[in-house]
Amino acid sequence: MKHYFNPMSRGVTTDWMLREMDVPHEQIIVDIAAGDNKSAEYRKINPMQKLPALVDGNTIVTEVAGICAYLADKFPEKGFAPDIGTAARGSYFRYLFVTGNTLEPAFSLAALGIEHPNPGSAGWGDMPRVLDTIEALTPDDSWALGEKFTTADVVFGGLLDFSTVFNWFEASPKVTAYIERIRSRPAYRETHGAFIDS
Ligand SMILES: N[C@@H](CCC(=O)N[C@@H](CS)C(=O)NCC(=O)O)C(=O)O
Incomplete structure (x- = not known):
């Protein structure tokens, strides 16, 4: 591979x-x-x-x-993804797809200070909706799908972390705490050295 x-x-x-x-x-x-x-x-x-x-x-x-x-x-x-056909699998897909389809494009425009003139037709709506979505999907404790860390955390948490490094949005206290949990993972620390120190 x-x-x-x-x-x-x-x-x-x-x-x-x-x-x-x-x-x-x-x-x-x-x-x-x-x-x-x-x-x-x-x-x-x-x-x-x-x-x-x-x-x-x-x-x-x-x-x-x-x-x-x-x-x-x-x-x-x-064990990085819920089994096919389970309810958790639906939630898992939501984290994966909302990150790439919705959060990413919204952040990319916001970083340039650009707003889509019609949030109703833009797939990502606008930043207020995106921030509400991030707040709702961010876990109060543990991980996106519960006690177990999964790919949902790598994708969703990874983008939140990446985006705060570039100041693409201002993280709430709950989101900041989640990003801190992400950053405390040994595998994260082993792979993000150059990135975090930049
Ligand atoms: N939607 C893509 C985005 C990837 C992306 O934008 N990568 C950037 C680096 S962070 C890149 O390769 N840029 C080089 C270029 O477009 O020339 C993904 O999720 O993989």
Whole structure:
């Protein structure tokens, strides 16, 4: 399994996921500053020219949430995702998809001080709705799906953590406490050194 990433990119989250699950893999650092993600070779892996990407045999997986979900399903014995068909699986999907489809685009626009003129037609609504959603989905204690840490925390908690580093939103006390729990995980600390110190 090959993991294409850069420690100063969103790939830090998939790196963390691989470490949490202790999955053997080949680490391939792609230099974004040098434009290596735009090479013809890398564009065959991801035409979006984005990191991270995971190549497992003939299978290419891109998108942070996609890679994390793939790993959780590939190694079910590690217990990083609720079983298919359970109620918890629905909640799990909500965390995975709301993060990439809704929180990310809202943060990207907010970081530039841009507001969509029609929140009703934008899939991510607007920042007030996004902040209410983050507050509602953030656990008061433990983890997103309860006592057990899962991929939902890597994806959702990972984006909240990443976003506060870039000051994309102001975390409430509850969200700050959740991010602190995320940051106290050994696998997080092992994979986020360069990122947090930047
Ligand atoms: N939706 C993508 C976003 C990935 C992304 O934006 N990666 C950035 C680094 S944080 C990137 O590769 N940028 C290089 C470029 O677009 O040229 C995901 O979840 O993986």
